[in-house]
Amino acid sequence: MDERREATDDAQPPRLPLAAAGSRLSPVQEAYAAYTEHAIACDDCRNPGLSCEAAGVLWRAYMAIANQAAQKMG
Structure with missing residues (x-):
């Protein structure tokens, strides 16, 4: 039970916060x-398949901001 485990190549590193x-x-x-x-x-x-009007407004705002940022980058 107290045997040590050997590290394997597929071991995942700890995840960092975003x-x-x-x-x-x-x-x-x-x-x-x-x-x-x-x-x-x-x-x-x-x-x-459903969405509301508020979602459409928020999506268009996101796309506008994302497009502006993309234009600034290149």
């Missing part, structure tokens, strides 16, 4: 987070 505590998200990440948080909480949006 963002440090207290850090801010980029505007693109914030817009996408607003869209996904709505989609998770909305009764209409949780059903496959």
Whole structure:
């Protein structure tokens, strides 16, 4: 029972948090987070193939911000 396990090549490294505590998200990440948080909480949006007007507004805002960021990059 007290035998040591040998490390294998397929061992996964520990996962790091996606963002440090207290850090801010980029505007693109914030817009996408607003869209996904709505989609998770909305009764209409949780059903496959359905969405509501608010989801459409949030998605278009996310796409506009993402497109602006892409234009700035290249």
